[in-house]
Amino acid sequence: MEKTDILNLLPEELAEECKAMGAPAYRAKQLFRWLHVRRVSSFAEMTDLSKQFQQELQKQFYINRLKMQQTLASHVDDTVKYLCRLSDGNCVETVRMAYHHGATACISTQVGCKMGCTFCASAPLGFVRNLTASEMLGQIYAADEGCPASERIAGVVLMGIGEPLDNYDNVIRFLRLISCPEGRNMSLRHVSLSTCGLVPMILRLAQEALPVTLAVSLHAATDDVRSALMPINRRYPLAELMDACRSYFAATGRRITFEYAVIAGKNDTPQAAAELGTLLRPVFSGQRPHVNLIPVNPVAGTDFQAGSAQRFRKLLERESINATVRRTLGEDIQAGCGQLRRNTLEQTANETNLKGA
Ligand code: SAH
Secondary structure (H helix, E strand, O other): OOEEEHHOOOHHHHHHHHHOOOOOOOHHHHHHHHHOOOOOOHHHHHHOOOOHHHHHHHEEEOOOOOOOEEEEEEEOOEEEEEEEOOOOOOOOEEEEEOOOOOEEEEEEOOEEOOOOOOOOHHHHOOOOEEOOOOHHHHHHHHHHHHOOOOOOOEEEEEEOOOOOHHHHHHHHHHHHHHHHOOOOOOEEEEEEEEEOHHHHHHHHHHHHOOEEEEEEOOOOOHHHHHHOOHHHHHHHHHHHEEEHHHHHHHHHHOOOEEEEEEEOOOOOOHHHHHHHHHHHOOOOOOOEEEEEEEEEOOOOOOOOOOOOOOHHHHHHOOOOEEEEEEOOOHHHHOOOOHHHHHHHHHHHOOOOOOHHH
């Protein structure tokens, strides 16, 4: 019988499993605490459970703790980047960022990505597989390790490798697990989910009534420019995407953040700012839209150059758009997502080639 990753189970599912094993319901609560608060790595450490129950658990389940293959701490700020090794040998990236309101973890949701955005370091490597909810949680638990309670992760952004809405069920499960009062108890108000614009999934998310902040990676205000940058735009063009954003706002009352990587000469002109104004002003019934600007992070194999985010911010102000410029963190440790995994994979491939030669 194949064992189940017990860290994937919600409290009510754990209660069902305990019931099936003939254990009382409060055992499930104890178990959940051991797994998600005390974060032990073996059933034997669960000292208030009988030896017999520990052995039964051991037969059916395993505890999937993630291991860090590499940890890089920035010398210019407090950013830490982790290359997390999954139990099947795959790797994903997690970044821990220090903000004045607390530490935020940027986590990956897939090994690789199918979306093919032309400016992204992960795109050329393709898609390998979805992460489980436990593997998303594991990134946060690993980033918490060794930190005093006051420095624990206070917020999460799903902006690492992968497209969260392409791994919908596992991401929703992750959100439910991380916000369990009996476990990590993180407020979903401190969680942002970033999508390249999978319209049906945005509409589905709107119905979940989860108070996460939705971020949409926009990067362009016309279909021509956006389709050239992001293939997903050919499937769900801007008119459909904006309709979905409007519906999301109507259903949740929550404004969406738009991500915009400023690329010199491609999307940073006064005309682009005017087009962005025309596109976004009507979306939130008169409330000002919010755009998060980041100078594009140049990636090997592309010729994209960073544009001036500050200059573009000023252009957007004239368009009644609130724009903030995202601080670039951890530049000395390849903290731009996807770069560390990519460099590591390429290095491994080179070493293998050398060995083979
Ligand atoms: N797939 C999701 C989340 C992962 S990417 C999404 O598309 O939103 C996280 C953010 O980083 C997205 O806004 C993405 O467009 C952006 N991004 C990717 N590569 C980048 C680069 N080279 N420079 C700047 N932003 C980049």
